[in-house]
Amino acid sequence: MSNLAGPVTGTARARVAEGTVLRSRLDTNAGQYRANRVAQLAILAELEGELDKARDGGGLRYRERHRGRGRLLVRERIELLVDRDSPLLELSPLAAWGSEFAVGASVVTGIGVVAGVEAVIIAHDPTVRGGAMNPFSLRKTLRALDIAKRNRLPVVNLVESGGADLPNQSDLFVQAGKIFHDLTELSSLGIPTIALVFGNSTAGGAYVPGMCDYAVLVDQHAKVFLGGPPLVKMATGEESDDEDLGGAAMHARVSGLADYFATDERDAIRIGRRILSELNWRKLGPGPTLAADPPRYDPDELLGIAPADFRTPFDPREVLARVVDGSRFGEYKPDYGRSLVTGWASVHGFPVGVLANANGILFSEESKKGAEFIQLANQTDTPLIFLQNTTGFMVGAAYEQGGIIKDGAKLINAVTNSSVPHVTINMAASFGAGNYGMSGRAYDPRFMFAWVNAKLAVMGAAQLAGVLSIVGKAAAAASGRPFDQDEDDARRDTIERQIAAESHSFFISGKLYDDGVLDPRDTRTVLGIALSAAHSAPIEGRRGYGVFRM
Structure with missing residues (x-):
């Protein structure tokens, strides 16, 4: 579902200042909003305590x-x-x-x-x-x-x-x-x-x-x-x-x-x-070229948009409306591959392309749409912002037969070979190969950050524990031995708690798998600093790619 007020007027990158302004439908009185905000403030207090330890030396x-x-x-x-x-x-x-x-x-x-x-x-x-x-x-x-x-x-x-x-x-x-x-x-x-x-x-x-x-x-x-x-x-x-x-x-x-x-x-x-x-230092990238007016919506509201539970879906356009210049966003292919939102915007005057997960799952359509959009950004030397909230690529017989592997490979190929700066932010969840397709740390984004309540792992804790349980039951059946349900329940609980701890944003950042944990309200500022830093170097897109499996 698009929150755009109307069609984009003008070419996406060159005239994003004339593009459609996002119209927020966020209800700040809703119970979900209030619950999200309370949860975010609680973990932000925990973050402040950990940062105090660092400042304490x-x-x-x-x-x-x-x-x-x-x-x-x-x-x-x-x-x-x-x-x-x-x-x-x-x-x-x-x-x-x-x-x-x-x-x-x-x-x-x-x-x-x-x-x-x-x-x-x-x-x-x-x-x-x-x-x-x-x-x-x-x-x-x-x-x-x-x-x-x-x-x-x-x-x-x-x-x-x-x-x-x-x-x-x-x-x-x-x-x-x-x-x-x-x-x-x-x-x-x-x-x-x-x-x-x-x-x-x-x-x-x-x-x-x-x-x-x-x-x-x-x-x-x-x-x-x-x-x-x-x-x-x-x-x-x-x-x-x-x-x-x-x-x-x-x-x-x-x-x-x-x-x-x-x-x-x-x-x-x-x-x-x-x-x-006295260095006579000059930045080699272009300076800000678009209007850098603030978003039309209050960034403080990001605390109620960021989910307390990563399994709760949210519309990333609500995030963009509180991050990008003037809340302007020229959406690309809005009616195709709708669980991946792509489009053109600017942050502090720097033109950017945006890829943002909507409902968390990457299907074949999203993979092909994302790959094509990355190529377009490289053709126009436009940096890319990846807003992650993905549980990975879709699985199942119909999707395997439909080519999800080769379509996912297209997206990963495009991410790998893209040479414009990438800045990645994990907003809620970054699981499985979806992390790779959305420019995770292994794909060398210029900068990578995580919102304070974000999770990162091969899959969610409950899903991982459940998979191991299913494997255990199958192994017991294959060997003809009885299956101990009580032992399996205890093992599942232990594994689930372990993975939940290891996917926590503090744990991930402690291992330097990202460049820092963010208060969601600081997203626009951090992106502005990161983009300005990236523009100290030339901004040049890739014109040639590896073989795309068709």
């Missing part, structure tokens, strides 16, 4: 000890670095959630504007085990560097780390070398990298300022060396101190590692901002 004791040494906290450094009143899109703030490591994984990453330049920021939190790197902070750092590379964003490293968390070295050593690889690759691509060294940068970590294009070291605080005094003493018998081995003055005047000598932390941040301002 190593806790009050370690924060006070850090300040007692005359140091700024990591988020204070970031606040001074970015332009005043500019937004910061923090990435992976729930990294390591549910693990033995601190929420946030001892590093803060994000996209912010520094001296007018959009940049990726990677900042160690020295209040968490001295900023030591654990397996999750490694993955978080590598993801930030990947975002910088694919979106052509300069990188600012705020360095203060004791290096690898040695008890976990077996999960770190091999892959940690990719940090150095990625820093040097960024430089080779002409993407600037800057290191502001506030404290320890030892052992392998010493190569971070060594491999960045610019290095700023803070006097009496920066310690950059491959081996500290105890290791040097053990290896060579030489007596030395921190300043002789790796102090800022030595590196500025003797080794030449430091390009700039900072008298204190604020001076280092000032110098870092100056470096960004």
Whole structure:
């Protein structure tokens, strides 16, 4: 069912500003709306509690000890670095959630504007085990560097780390070398990298300022060396101190590692901002080209649209009416493949194509419609937004005989080979191969986020437990042994609880399968930042595709 008020006037991409305005039919007094809103607010309160843990770093004791040494906290450094009143899109703030490591994984990453330049920021939190790197902070750092590379964003490293968390070295050593690889690759691509060294940068970590294009070291605080005094003493018998081995003055005047000598932390941040301002940096993608007027409907109402139970269907046009510019949406093929909504819009002035699941199931018609729409977006170099709410591709004899596999393959082929930026948001559910067809993490969207109540798994918890039960009954019958119903019920309950926990948005984001969990009301802002970042690089669509199975 379409909520459009009338036909689109003009070609979809070029004249989306003239397109039909979505007309909301949302009843904010309905019981379902109120129940959804209550559930969303409750889990948002839980999210805020987890984010507080990340912001808390190593806790009050370690924060006070850090300040007692005359140091700024990591988020204070970031606040001074970015332009005043500019937004910061923090990435992976729930990294390591549910693990033995601190929420946030001892590093803060994000996209912010520094001296007018959009940049990726990677900042160690020295209040968490001295900023030591654990397996999750490694993955978080590598993801930030990947975002910088694919979106052509300069990188600012705020360095203060004791290096690898040695008890976990077996999960770190091999892959940690990719940090150095990625820093040097960024430089080779002409993407600037800057290191502001506030404290320890030892052992392998010493190569971070060594491999960045610019290095700023803070006097009496920066310690950059491959081996500290105890290791040097053990290896060579030489007596030395921190300043002789790796102090800022030595590196500025003797080794030449430091390009700039900072008298204190604020001076280092000032110098870092100056470096960004002197890059003569230019975005290579087109700027916003359409009217960026706000939606006609209140984004606060998204809390009542997002379902408390992912099995409850909702119309994604109601979401678009509260996210896209002016609530304008030029729908493509509205009467064909109706459980996948496709069409043209803009977000903060950036033209986009949208693919949004309606009732959750992808049939052959939806698969072919989606594949064709992705090709059209690539023909016009238009970025794509995927709004996921899918339980996967349809199953059953009629659908198998009708070609659901080869039609699903068309959609996955189109997603795989599409070269325009993809930004994916899981609004409610992302199960099975539907996750792949809607540009899930394995398909390298530029950015991927999830609404706070979203689920991600191979299938729903109850369905997965039920499938295993059916398999168990069939195995018992085939072997001629009795089937223990009580044991099966207990097993089903255990599995269902396990999958429900593992599909939770906090769990998924903790493993860095997305770039963060969102309050639905922030969707438009996050999309705007992501699209602006993507336009730092050229926006070029794919003109040729692989073989489509007809």
